[in-house]
Amino acid sequence: MAAAMGLERKAKVAEVALRCAVCALAALAAALVGTGSQTRTFFSLEKKARFTDMKALVLLVAAHGAAAVYSLLQLARCAAAAAFVSRNGGGNGGAAVVAWSVFLCDQAVAYALMAATAAALQSSVVGKRGQPELQWMPVCGLYDAFCRRVGEGLAAAVAAGLAAVLLAAVSAFNLFRLYGGGGGRKSSAGAVSGNGANTW
Amino acid sequence: MAAAMGLERKAKVAEVALRCAVCALAALAAALVGTGSQTRTFFSLEKKARFTDMKALVLLVAAHGAAAVYSLLQLARCAAAAAFVSRNGGGNGGAAVVAWSVFLCDQAVAYALMAATAAALQSSVVGKRGQPELQWMPVCGLYDAFCRRVGEGLAAAVAAGLAAVLLAAVSAFNLFRLYGGGGGRKSSAGAVSGNGANTW
Numbered sequence: 282m283a284a285a286m287g288l289e290r291k292a293k294v295a296e297v298a299l300r301c302a303v304c305a306l307a308a309l310a311a312a313l314v315g316t317g318s319q320t321r322t323f324f325s326l327e328k329k330a331r332f333t334d335m336k337a338l339v340l341l342v343a344a345h346g347a348a349a350v351y352s353l354l355q356l357a358r359c360a361a362a363a364a365f366v367s368r369n370g371g372g373n374g375g376a377a378v379v380a381w382s383v384f385l386c387d388q389a390v391a392y393a394l395m396a397a398t399a400a401a402l403q404s405s406v407v408g409k410r411g412q413p414e415l416q417w418m419p420v421c422g423l424y425d426a427f428c429r430r431v432g433e434g435l436a437a438a439v440a441a442g443l444a445a446v447l448l449a450a451v452s453a454f455n456l457f458r459l460y461g462g463g464g465g466r467k468s469s470a471g472a473v474s475g476n477g478a479n480t481w
Numbered sequence: 482m483a484a485a486m487g488l489e490r491k492a493k494v495a496e497v498a499l500r501c502a503v504c505a506l507a508a509l510a511a512a513l514v515g516t517g518s519q520t521r522t523f524f525s526l527e528k529k530a531r532f533t534d535m536k537a538l539v540l541l542v543a544a545h546g547a548a549a550v551y552s553l554l555q556l557a558r559c560a561a562a563a564a565f566v567s568r569n570g571g572g573n574g575g576a577a578v579v580a581w582s583v584f585l586c587d588q589a590v591a592y593a594l595m596a597a598t599a600a601a602l603q604s605s606v607v608g609k610r611g612q613p614e615l616q617w618m619p620v621c622g623l624y625d626a627f628c629r630r631v632g633e634g635l636a637a638a639v640a641a642g643l644a645a646v647l648l649a650a651v652s653a654f655n656l657f658r659l660y661g662g663g664g665g666r667k668s669s670a671g672a673v674s675g676n677g678a679n680t681w
Contacts, residue, residue, distance in 0.1 A: 288660065334612075334614035334615060335612065335614070335615070336603075336606065336607075336612070337603050388646070388650070391592075392591075392592070392595050392646060395592050395595055395596050395599075396595050396596065396598075396599035397599070398596075399595075399596035399597070399599040399600045399603075400599045400600055400602070400603035401603075402600070403536075403537050403599075403600035403601075403603050403604055404603055404607070406536065407536075407604070407607075407617075408615070412534075412535065412536070412617075414534035414535070415534060415535070415608070415617075415618075415620050416618065417607075417612075417615075417617040417618075418616065418617075420615050446588070446592060450588070450653070453650070453653035453654075453657055454653075454657045454660065456657075457653060457654045457656075457657035457658050458657050458658075458660050458661055459661070460488065460654065460658050460661065461658055461659070461660065461661005
């Protein structure tokens with residue numbers, strides 16, 4: 282049981298660290314992309330590039346902003362649960378319901394961040410290189426500062442997505458651990474024995 | 482233990498069914514998008530639309546083709562493991578190593594399919610509606626049959642992605658179940674008791 286408790290503790294530390302990372306990186310990505318703009322004057326015509334010019338960037342800002350807020354709420358829940366445990370000495374009221382809802386939300390956030398990032402990356406590559414077969418011209422030659430800003434935002438978005446993926450794995454661990462067959466036990470080397478016929 | 486065995490059996494059935502679904506849907510998506518083409522003649526100039534004109538569709542075909550092959554290999558592994566178990570009456574040789582590698586591969590496939598599908602959807606929306614702020618014109622007015630074909634392929638790609646997401650959850654279940662703290666037990670209502678202080 283001591284090994285299991287150590288593993289549980291590690292999972293909690295990893296969860297809090299990853300939630301902080303997702304929150305900070307997603308907020309950074311949304312802020313970098315959302316606040317960037319560049320104005321250029323062509324003859325007497327003034328044109329301004331903003332993230333709203335590209336649907337994929339709007340999606341990115343929305344998804345990462347929502348993920349940052351969600352991570353903050355989850356951190357508050359973690360803190361509240363820790364305070365509850367330290368005062369009441371543990372207790373398992375609704376552990377499965379909480380673990381299931383956290384698991385589902387974390388999965389949804391991870392896939393949403395990955396999808397939004399992939400769509401924005403795709404749009405940005407077309408914006409940078411164009412798609413000559415379809416006569417879509419590159420636009421980064423005109424708005425170089427804006428494009429650089431979006432590039433930095435995308436780097437933060439990718440990092441946030443990776444942290445969200447790791448977090449989804451941790452919350453899957455927290456949930457499915459509860460369904461251990463009763464015979465599973467973890468040796469210190471990380472190998473698992475027991476649980477008869479589960480070799481596929 | 483009987484409840485746990487029933488759960489295990491259900492997870493195996495779900496795994497095989499989802500692998501079949503991913504294999505069929507991903508192959509369908511890759512085939513629909515990869516084989517579609519449309520030739521139009523503008524005055525004396527002949528132009529042909531193919532999926533290679535759009536980088537995101539190339540990525541979609543590659544990702545879904547690879548996922549279909551991977552699913553086939555995994556189905557073969559499932560069949561081999563089932564044959565082994567029925568002959569040797571179970572055994573847990575390397576259960577954790579297998580579960581870990583299957584888990585990591587399934588997660589990678591799920592995220593890759595979702596990302597490729599999101600990128601292709603994004604490109605297709607721009608192809609359908611254009612992005613007037615950047616002077617990218619819609620191209621589906623010219624190649625309507627090709628666009629319809631790509632749309633069908635994308636629908637299959639989304640379905641394959643959803644199946645892959647469910648499959649990733651099942652293989653996370655198969656892996657992390659092995660790390661059950663020893664006290665977790667599942668009641669018939671799906672609620673979980675035990676495992677003292679794990680309420681966050």
